[in-house]
Amino acid sequence: MKIRTNQFGEIEYTAEHIIYFANGIFGFEQQKKYLFIKIDGELFYWLNSIDSPEIAFPLIGIRVIDDKYHEEKDCEPFGIVTMNQDILKTTVNLKAPVYINQTTRTGFQKILDSEKYPIKYSLFKE
Amino acid sequence: MLILTRKIDEEIKIGPDVTIKILAVSEGQVKLGFSAPSDVEIFRGEIYENIKQVTIEASQSGKHKKAADLSKLKLNKIRKINNE
Numbered sequence: 001m002k003i004r005t006n007q008f009g010e011i012e013y014t015a016e017h018i019i020y021f022a023n024g025i026f027g028f029e030q031q032k033k034y035l036f037i038k039i040d041g042e043l044f045y046w047l048n049s050i051d052s053p054e055i056a057f058p059l060i061g062i063r064v065i066d067d068k069y070h071e072e073k074d075c076e077p078f079g080i081v082t083m084n085q086d087i088l089k090t091t092v093n094l095k096a097p098v099y100i101n102q103t104t105r106t107g108f109q110k111i112l113d114s115e116k117y118p119i120k121y122s123l124f125k126e
Numbered sequence: 127m128l129i130l131t132r133k134i135d136e137e138i139k140i141g142p143d144v145t146i147k148i149l150a151v152s153e154g155q156v157k158l159g160f161s162a163p164s165d166v167e168i169f170r171g172e173i174y175e176n177i178k179q180v181t182i183e184a185s186q187s188g189k190h191k192k193a194a195d196l197s198k199l200k201l202n203k204i205r206k207i208n209n210e
Binding site: 006025026027028044046055056057058065069081083084088095096110111113121122123124125126 | 167173174176177178179182184187189192199200204
């Protein structure tokens with residue numbers, strides 16, 4: 001199977017590459033199937049919709065910036081990144097993390113209703 | 127919309143597993159207690175709208191992807207990772 005993505009052009013995938021989000025992503029509830037894309041040596045991962053290949057979320061592994069972040073069983077927490085022309089204005093959403101279980105190939109998004117976690121957390125500092 | 131009037135310490139049940147209790151009422155604010163199974167998401171209504179907006183922005187932000195040298199930038203860590 002193939003999809004044409006904005007970020008990486010045409011990508012070939014098989015059924016076992018699909019990560020299934022039963023409830024979708026907030027604001028994108030209709031898109032359930034994603035490809036999790038990791039480029040060697042890069043900080044960001046990508047969650048590219050299979051149903052709507054033009055939709056791609058940049059992700060960062062939250063443990064890189066917070067080693068005590070909220071955990072979910074057998075899952076890795078990722079934050080959705082909002083990139084900016086000015087790299088120093090790149091933010092990550094720590095309020096609504098995406099949890100991915102690479103074994104079951106499933107994912108879900110959660111809202112952590114706590115003051116501690118901002119929706120727009122500055123990812124970089126000079 | 128179903129409209130119910132409740133007093134302090136009274137409850138509302140939504141299905142068999144979700145209970146909302148009125149804990150306190152004062153000056154235009156209501157304090158509610160929720161008990162529900164762990165797979166039921168409970169959050170303030172306006173948070174969902176904010177998250178949706180930021181997520182839509184993020185989904186279109188890939189165009190700003192650069193081959194920039196991120197190694198020159200410091201990650202803004204929340205807590206220091208041990209032994210670092």
